[in-house]
Amino acid sequence: MFPFRLVNPDPSKPFTIGRKSDNVLQFDNLMVSRYHAVLNFTDGKWILQSLTQNSITMLNGKDVTTAVLNDGDVILIGPRQLRATLRGADLTLLIMEREAESDMQTVTLTTEWREVEIPGIGKAKCRRIVSREARSSGSAECRENRAEIKFAKAIVDEGGKRTRTITIASGDACRFESAVVGVRNNDLLIEAQNSGFDVFAQNVNVFAGKKQLLKGIDFELPAGEILAIIGRSGQGKSSLLKMIQGINSCDKQSIVRIGGVDYRKNEIRRRIAILPQDPPLRPELTVEETILDGARSSMDVRNFKQDALARLEKFCELFGLSGRKHNLVKTLSGGEMRRVALARELMGNPGLVILDEPLSGLDPYNSRILCTHLKQLAFLGHTIILTTHSYEALQIANKVLVLHQGEEAFFGTVQAAYMHFNTNDPQALLTSITQSKAAEFHESYKHEQKVRDSKYYFERTKLPRNFAYTVCLTAKQWFRDKGRIAALFVQPAIIGFLLSQIFSDQSSLWTVAFAIILCANWFALSLSIREIVQEKDILRDKFRRGVSALSTLTAKCTLPIIFTMMQTAIVYAFISSRISPTPHLALIACVFACIAVPATTVGLFTSTLAKNTSQANAFLPLLIIPQVALAGALVPLDQMQPIGRALSSVIWSRYNQASLLNILLERKDDIFNAIFAIAIALSFYIVTAILLHKLKKPR
Numbered sequence: 001m002f003p004f005r006l007v008n009p010d011p012s013k014p015f016t017i018g019r020k021s022d023n024v025l026q027f028d029n030l031m032v033s034r035y036h037a038v039l040n041f042t043d044g045k046w047i048l049q050s051l052t053q054n055s056i057t058m059l060n061g062k063d064v065t066t067a068v069l070n071d072g073d074v075i076l077i078g079p080r081q082l083r084a085t086l087r088g089a090d091l092t093l094l095i096m097e098r099e100a101e102s103d104m105q106t107v108t109l110t111t112e113w114r115e116v117e118i119p120g121i122g123k124a125k126c127r128r129i130v131s132r133e134a135r136s137s138g139s140a141e142c143r144e145n146r147a148e149i150k151f152a153k154a155i156v157d158e159g160g161k162r163t164r165t166i167t168i169a170s171g172d173a174c175r176f177e178s179a180v181v182g183v184r185n186n187d188l189l190i191e192a193q194n195s196g197f198d199v200f201a202q203n204v205n206v207f208a209g210k211k212q213l214l215k216g217i218d219f220e221l222p223a224g225e226i227l228a229i230i231g232r233s234g235q236g237k238s239s240l241l242k243m244i245q246g247i248n249s250c251d252k253q254s255i256v257r258i259g260g261v262d263y264r265k266n267e268i269r270r271r272i273a274i275l276p277q278d279p280p281l282r283p284e285l286t287v288e289e290t291i292l293d294g295a296r297s298s299m300d301v302r303n304f305k306q307d308a309l310a311r312l313e314k315f316c317e318l319f320g321l322s323g324r325k326h327n328l329v330k331t332l333s334g335g336e337m338r339r340v341a342l343a344r345e346l347m348g349n350p351g352l353v354i355l356d357e358p359l360s361g362l363d364p365y366n367s368r369i370l371c372t373h374l375k376q377l378a379f380l381g382h383t384i385i386l387t388t389h390s391y392e393a394l395q396i397a398n399k400v401l402v403l404h405q406g407e408e409a410f411f412g413t414v415q416a417a418y419m420h421f422n423t424n425d426p427q428a429l430l431t432s433i434t435q436s437k438a439a440e441f442h443e444s445y446k447h448e449q450k451v452r453d454s455k456y457y458f459e460r461t462k463l464p465r466n467f468a469y470t471v472c473l474t475a476k477q478w479f480r481d482k483g484r485i486a487a488l489f490v491q492p493a494i495i496g497f498l499l500s501q502i503f504s505d506q507s508s509l510w511t512v513a514f515a516i517i518l519c520a521n522w523f524a525l526s527l528s529i530r531e532i533v534q535e536k537d538i539l540r541d542k543f544r545r546g547v548s549a550l551s552t553l554t555a556k557c558t559l560p561i562i563f564t565m566m567q568t569a570i571v572y573a574f575i576s577s578r579i580s581p582t583p584h585l586a587l588i589a590c591v592f593a594c595i596a597v598p599a600t601t602v603g604l605f606t607s608t609l610a611k612n613t614s615q616a617n618a619f620l621p622l623l624i625i626p627q628v629a630l631a632g633a634l635v636p637l638d639q640m641q642p643i644g645r646a647l648s649s650v651i652w653s654r655y656n657q658a659s660l661l662n663i664l665l666e667r668k669d670d671i672f673n674a675i676f677a678i679a680i681a682l683s684f685y686i687v688t689a690i691l692l693h694k695l696k697k698p699r
Contacts, residue, residue, distance in 0.1 A: 003097040011041035031078035105190040120178030123152040158265040194381030196223035197259035197351035213239040226384040228397035235403040237387035246698030273350035277357040279341030280537040283330035284480040298348020315343040335366030355386040391426040409438035470555035492567035496574030513660040514633035520568040520595040527560040528603030533610040543696035564596035598652040598681035627653040652677040
């Protein structure tokens with residue numbers, strides 16, 4: 001991401017811009033005059049006045065000497081770009097730290113290695129190589145100049161394959177995140193470019209299962225522009241975004257390329273930010289923790305350590321969140337939550353930002369604020385696609401795609417859409433969409449699209465370690481929920497007290513063991529069964545960006561296992577005062593672990609399959625009842641029907657029951673009781689890990 005800064009001119013003073021150090025805003029560039037321009041606040045308006053005779057002062061692409069600033073204006077001071085945001089008398093200038101003119105390096109190639117700097121990748125060495133291959137006709141040779149580039153650190157292609165060396169033939173070019181590198185004759189050309197992705201879609205047919213939702217969608221969007229997708233409810237707007245997200249599928253004839261790369265390739269998917277209509281956020285985290293969580297799942301570990309806090313400050317300033325950094329997400333307004341979600345996604349510098357109904361449910365004031373921020377992001381080079389019914393969103397869009405009955409009814413500029421549908425009223429545009437207008441558009445739309453293939457290379461991203469971080473993050477969520485923490489300690493205390501009033505020295509140790517095991521199963525399942533499903537959208541996004549599903553699952557197991565053992569120990573402490581056996585605590589702890597581990601993994605497995613928390617909760621009785629019926633406590637195993645005995649072999653409580661009873665009776669336990677219980681846990685762990693890994697793969 002190209003760095004930027006925000007400047008707020010003081011309305012009571014002239015705001016001077018130039019190369020000299022006594023200017024309020026100084027640009028150290030020879031194309032900027034010593035005293036280049038000045039901004040004055042006069043009669044309730046900000047006035048831009050050019051002071052230079054030999055350099056460029058432009059407003060929205062036109063040369064100016066004096067002009068009134070409006071919200072969203074783009075000012076060019078020599079090669080430097082500024083974007084104005086106006087809120088009454090308050091003016092904010094968003095300044096790109098990169099110069100607007102093309103930053104081209106030309107390196108003459110020789111057979112000797114030469115050092116070069118590639119923006120966004122870093123240092124590399126290059127040289128010219130000559131390949132020779134005999135022609136089939138005889139001894140003639142074919143000579144072709146090529147550039148060989150050797151990078152200081154590994155890069156990856158669009159599929160994630162690592163390399164340190166590439167070759168580029170004369171006349172060809174390769175795309176990097178912030179540059180294009182090409183070879184012309186004996187020269188290596190390196191041109192810095194915005195990190196935004198262009199988007200190409202041709203004959204896109206979208207399906208949910210076997211049901212076709214969209215048919216024959218075509219559009220092209222240049223990098224750094226905003227596309228608004230509109231249409232009445234149920235016309236397929238969200239379906240198109242879900243296809244790019246990987247939830248919906250498309251057929252083999254569909255072509256969707258992002259930055260010239262198939263949208264299903266791993267590395268391109270990692271660099272797409274996707275915000276659903278109601279962005280999933282963890283309510284018990286602060287704004288700062290939420291945004292940094294996005295950084296950890298998208299930034300290289302080295303960049304995270306060096307730049308994450310600085311990026312956090314910049315985005316909080318850009319989105320007006322600086323004063324709310326330490327507030328819990330659940331205390332924010334709807335507009336603030338969406339800005340937090342957007343800042344979280346932008347920490348990894350995505351080339352494409354996709355938003356589903358970002359203005360839905362927002363009041364006009366917050367809608368205007370969010371639209372301003374989206375326009376600022378496009379100014380910084382990000383490509384943006386959004387679905388909308390909003391008038392404000394149409395105002396900021398460069399292109400509009402109109403969908404009607406699952407087909408493309410129009411694609412072009414917003415002004416062209418007004419002309420096609422014979423209206424100048426944005427709010428009336430949707431009511432003007434008819435089947436005849438869609439047919440008229442298809443008849444007249446003859447735009448030739450060409451598939452553009454390009455070889456794309458990315459900086460290799462090694463994410464920060466995930467296991468300990470996820471455990472700590474989960475602990476923060478748990479301990480900030482006072483009701484949950486109270487339940488963790490009060491629930492086993494109450495159950496333990498009640499059982500202590502039931503059991504005595506005369507009680508059957510078989511029944512005592514069974515009661516403890518049932519309590520432990522209940523604790524483990526209730527702690528784990530919602531752990532995945534309530535964060536499934538967040539986790540899907542993390543896995544898409546490269547976070548390890550295996551380390552996440554292991555982290556999600558950790559706290560439920562620890563607290564299950566603690567809660568079971570509390571229950572046992574109450575009961576142990578009423579029974580005579582006093583087994584070794586280490587043996588008891590081992591049995592409790594053999595109960596907690598399989599129950600937790602089964603709970604997480606169920607949570608992964610469930611569609612929502614209500615469905616997950618509904619599975620609890622279905623998981624507890626087999627532990628009661630098949631553990632051998634109610635009916636001895638040798639008295640069960642053959643099917644019952646077969647089913648009991650995969651019920652971990654059967655082995656837990658045998659182990660705990662042996663310990664209470666001070667008998668030697670069979671090691672296979674522990675092995676079988678852990679084997680069941682491992683089986684469910686592996687299946688759950690596979691299911692979580694599949695979340696990141698597009699359909």
